Amino acid sequence: MSHVLDNMIWHAITTGNSNIATVKDGVGVYREDIAPFAGIETLNEDSFDKLYNLIPAGRRIAVAYDDELDLDETRWEPMRHMDVTQMVCDDLPKVFTTANSELILPLTDEHIPQMLELTALTKPGPFFQNTILFGNYFGIFVDGRLAAMAGQRMHPLPYMEVSAVCSHPDFRGKGYAKAVMLHVMKIIAENGFIPFLHVLTENAGAIKLYESIGYSTRKRFFIDMIRKR
Structure with missing residues (x-):
């Protein structure tokens, strides 16, 4: 099977x-x-x-x-x-918070223009007008600008995909995307699901980051x- x-x-x-x-x-x-x-x-x-x-x-x-x-x-x-590389988080972090966690806010319909702008700039994957309906999107704002975001997407029970993990080039290196990603993972785990994600195989830096917070490669495939x- x-x-x-x-x-x-x-x-x-x-x-x-x-x-x-x-x-x-x-x-x-x-x-x-x-x-x-x-x-x-x-x-x-x-x-x-x-x-x-x-x-x-x-x-x-x-x-x-x-x-x-x-x-x-x-x-x-x-x-x-x-x-594409598929990764699963079988080894959940013991701590889901970072120094930036207190900056995290839920993203709602009013934030869609900024979400579309950020995803168009950083290209984390397809993001459309109503992608937010997948639910549980969060972000960090700096001076009113959306600096980083992440959310959930595909939900093949009992797994839940972490998606749209990205940060604005002006705010990289501050740990914002990691903080938001961990927050989304925390919600997924609290709801009894297993986090997984997809990343372009060529993106070695992202894969290394995901490995550092408990993800391991499950398979490689094509889209x-x-x-x-």
Whole structure:
């Protein structure tokens, strides 16, 4: 039997995130204004036919796979290929607070413009107008500017993904992103879930940081952004 995280998008949209996804006949997608990810129960030609019929022309989706993606490019336009490392925090920190923890504030709808601006600048991953609906986004502000943020995203029970971990270039080196990330992890753990995350494999610095707070690499895989023609 395969592990939940071997097909995390499918398990997320059929368990913890089912309220913000559309699922039919073994395929599904998140709401377009929340996230681009498409979940597929069994990756094959038939499932791609079903996915093609589920979404409108022009929609961009992100598909995860382990080896090769046999794409019919007459129907799908390749947009971006990403080499991704999946990490799980099986060794939770004994202390979730840092000197910056008292600066952390919850992020709400009023902060969406600043969240979109920061994620567009730092590119931690897809972040849309209503990505905040995944819940539990927090940030640190310096002189009214959003200096760092993090939140949660995919929720394949019993796991919860830590996502959108980023800090503004003007405020790096101060430990803000780490503080916010630990705060999100604390909430995940208190709710009885296991934190996990995804990082571009080329980002050695981020991987080293995540290892320092209890994460270990579980697997390496690929995500392709594609668009329905």
